[in-house]
Amino acid sequence: MSLRVEGITREQHLAFVAGRSSVSHMQVPSWGGVKPDWRAESIGWLDGERIVGAALVLYRPIPRAKRYLAYLPEGPVIPWHEGDLRPWLDPLLLHVKERGAFTVRMGPPVIARRWEAQTVKDAVPDPAARRLGDVEPDVVEPGAAELVAQLHRLGWRRSADGGADGFAAGQPRYVFQVPFAGRSLEEIRGGLNQQWRRNIKKAEKAGVKVVEGGLDDLPVFYGLYRETAERDRFIARPLDYFQRMWTALRAEDPERMRLYLAHHDGEVLSAATMLTVGTHVWYSYGASTSRRREVQPSNAVQWRMMSDAHERGADVYDLRGITDTLDESSHLVGLLRFKAGTGGRAAEYVGEWDFPVSKLLHKAFSLYMARR
Numbered sequence: 001m002s003l004r005v006e007g008i009t010r011e012q013h014l015a016f017v018a019g020r021s022s023v024s025h026m027q028v029p030s031w032g033g034v035k036p037d038w039r040a041e042s043i044g045w046l047d048g049e050r051i052v053g054a055a056l057v058l059y060r061p062i063p064r065a066k067r068y069l070a071y072l073p074e075g076p077v078i079p080w081h082e083g084d085l086r087p088w089l090d091p092l093l094l095h096v097k098e099r100g101a102f103t104v105r106m107g108p109p110v111i112a113r114r115w116e117a118q119t120v121k122d123a124v125p126d127p128a129a130r131r132l133g134d135v136e137p138d139v140v141e142p143g144a145a146e147l148v149a150q151l152h153r154l155g156w157r158r159s160a161d162g163g164a165d166g167f168a169a170g171q172p173r174y175v176f177q178v179p180f181a182g183r184s185l186e187e188i189r190g191g192l193n194q195q196w197r198r199n200i201k202k203a204e205k206a207g208v209k210v211v212e213g214g215l216d217d218l219p220v221f222y223g224l225y226r227e228t229a230e231r232d233r234f235i236a237r238p239l240d241y242f243q244r245m246w247t248a249l250r251a252e253d254p255e256r257m258r259l260y261l262a263h264h265d266g267e268v269l270s271a272a273t274m275l276t277v278g279t280h281v282w283y284s285y286g287a288s289t290s291r292r293r294e295v296q297p298s299n300a301v302q303w304r305m306m307s308d309a310h311e312r313g314a315d316v317y318d319l320r321g322i323t324d325t326l327d328e329s330s331h332l333v334g335l336l337r338f339k340a341g342t343g344g345r346a347a348e349y350v351g352e353w354d355f356p357v358s359k360l361l362h363k364a365f366s367l368y369m370a371r372r
Contacts, residue, residue: 002087003045003087004091005091005092005095006095007042007043008044008054010042013029013042013054016051016054017277017278021278021280021315022278023109023278024073024074024109024280025249025284026074026075027056027075027076028252028256029056029252030248030249030251030252030253032058032248035058037060038058039059040058041099042055043055043076043095053079053088055072055076055077057072057096058073059100062361062365066100067358068099068100068101069101069102069103069105069365070104070105072104072106073107075106075108076106077109080109080110081110085151085154092104093357096357102357103355103358103365104354105159106353107349107351107352107353108151109349110144110349110350111347111349112140112141112348112349113137113140113144113347114348115138115346117341119135120132120336121340124333124337129326130325130327131324132325132348133324134326135326144350148350151353156355157353157354157355158351158354159353160366171349171351172320173324173351174321174322174324174346175319175320175322175346175347176320176322176336176339176340176345177317177318177345178319178342179316179344180309180310180314180315180316181315181316185307185310185311188306188310191343192341193340193341193343195341196342199299200299202294202295202299203297203299203300206294207264207295208264208269208296208300209262209263209264210260210300210301210304211261212258212259212260212261213259213261215247217259218239220261221261221271221273222239222242224269224271224287224288224289225287227288231290232331242273257274257284258274258276259272259273260272260274260305262298264292264295264297265292267292269288269291269293269295269297270286270298270300270301271286271288271301272284272286272302273285273286274305274309276312279314279316280314280315280316281305281309281316282319283302283317284320286298286301298338319344322339323335
């Protein structure tokens with residue numbers, strides 16, 4: 001098989017991903033509009049004139065040089081499990097090198113291991129388990145280990161630009177997902193743990209109302225989000241980031257992004273954003289106030305989003321990143337427990353990978369990132 005990589009139109013890109021259920025929201029053309037500091041390009045792998053793979057590439061310039069980091073977040077969309085990767089990755093490297101890239105970073109959308117919710121719950125108090133990776137997985141996905149070995153043989157190296165506690169600046173290594181395919185909404189609700197079911201009932205009894213919001217409601221969401229960032233000790237994105245997300249994603253598809261707000265006694269107590277590509281739905285950003293937590297607005301928002309996702313035919317409800325630390329003293333373990341209460345599965349991706357097109361510039365860039 002002889003493939004070539006070249007730029008494709010937004011329409012060609014969307015047509016290619018339209019029939020695929022496992023495409024990330026970071027691998028559709030509109031995601032480029034969310035990242036104004038990056039130059040976006042849609043590329044395709046062509047077998048003759050037929051597009052057989054696609055990706056959104058984001059190019060980030062380095063200071064005082066016309067060279068770029070080429071980043072494929074949660075991509076590319078190629079057949080990762082169909083044997084030799086060289087015919088796919090070699091033309092990618094050639095293409096981005098011609099565009100001035102000194103390093104390529106990609107995040108193969110390939111899951112290596114999975115842990116059931118009960119396994120995660122049992123592991124948290126276990127003193128022998130310090131991190132999720134120490135815990136025996138319930139499922140080891142076939143082919144993932146060989147894919148990792150093949151990337152090493154081809155000169156790719158796992159990205160060192162990861163965050164503490166398992167969170168990374170780009171693609172999260174560990175996520176929590178609830179399988180929806182083939183399950184009724186009643187079965188999904190039955191899979192929630194007892195605390196979740198009780199909290200949903202509390203919210204209903206207390207009169208919490210969850211409604212969909214619009215662009216004009218983003219400042220309300222953002223106020224809660226800033227409060228959440230201060231409470232949970234993470235750096236908040238600016239309001240215009242969410243406004244760009246809303247405008248860019250919904251211009252491509254009105255179903256791509258939704259905003260949900262939980263009202264109680266005239267006040268918004270919790271809010272969250274939901275993203276959809278095909279049959280994969282993500283809980284993207286969540287926010288809540290510390291006031292009136294007893295009426296359980298966050299559980300109410302999540303259940304409304306899960307219900308809507310199921311109604312629209314979702315196969316997966318993805319709660320995105322979780323910590324891999326199991327240390328009960330970590331403030332992130334509470335979020336892990338919250339997501340595990342959905343009865344889904346923790347999953348580990350193979351991670352993000354770098355290829356140094358220019359070893360000198362790649363090393364300099366790595367040192368710069370390490371010192372930031």
